[in-house]
Amino acid sequence: MTEFTLVNVLGGLLIVTSMMVVLSKKAKPAAYSYALQSFVLVLMFVALGAATASNELFTWAGTAFVTKVLVVPAIILYLAKKVGDAGADLAPRISPTLSLVLVALEVGVCFAVVQGFSLPTALEVKPALAISLAHFFIGLTCIVTQRNIIKQVFGYCLMENGSHLTLALLAPQAPELVEVGVATDAFFAVIIMAVVAYRVYRTTGSLDAEQLMELKG
Template structure:
């Protein structure tokens, strides 16, 4: 139980580091680290909840989230110059905003009537927080490739929520979710490269040609 809550806390910390990272390459590496924490959390949850399907979830999550998706994002940066893109929101605001999100989600999770052990509700609150932190990354960053990482954070949060609330779901469900996320990232990276080749910028505020 203690290890599960520690790993859940590490998910929040790594999310904050991903959002605050100055380059997409560093953010992708931190996302890989976070996904490794998520994989470890799946393994501990499998033992705690006696859900053997979560072991298979951890394997597929390791392949897609720890290895493949970060590799795609890092590869995408090789042909893109992101040095001229402003950082967006001041990073000093991320800590109080993150704290507020965690507190609100913890209070919300405590009120939920779900078939979940009481000591696992902190992990559920983290999964809900993760979704909102991904949204924070999307709205606070001007670098559109960093916004893709915001989607990845949201997907990690929804993945953990599913593991907690539907741990007995077939492995096929997990494979479907992982595959959807994998192809979504590929499509978004292709679109980002197309935008960069056309407009020579990754700054979301400079994409005026996309406005109606």
């Protein structure tokens, strides 16, 4: 198995772990699933770095391991501990079956789109590229369909993982500073969203996003 083939195979695992995040009813299992996905993403960076002789991607892998596999899930787990079982009973706006159908459609559309790509860096990793693009829509689906605010945070995390992978696939020689900027933005965004979610819980006693649809003066 070549490194490029390994990248595409690991890309398939990203879809599996994304569905684990989307379908998890509680924040803790979703956090562990996200950590697992991020670890798969790290392995993809390593495989892609070996395939393209890109030392930058090895640095990306190390940074992603610290921020995505360790720090971000730890922040969400700490938030989940602070709010207890709040939000666990909030059913998503659509059924799990419909969620699976939407994800399948999103992946299918992205596979069709990348067939027209002719960039040299993308020729051998088109399946992984399609999956990386699909993650933007999977994350958006998670944000739109979930009522639990913490689960909506995971939607953002899925979108960020997808954009991170897209950048690695299309520009494997990009400077480490670019990756640091991406990782830093995501890190602080998750912290801010976690603080906001906790403040919402303290104020309303709930994590239901539907209770925030109206401003009350």
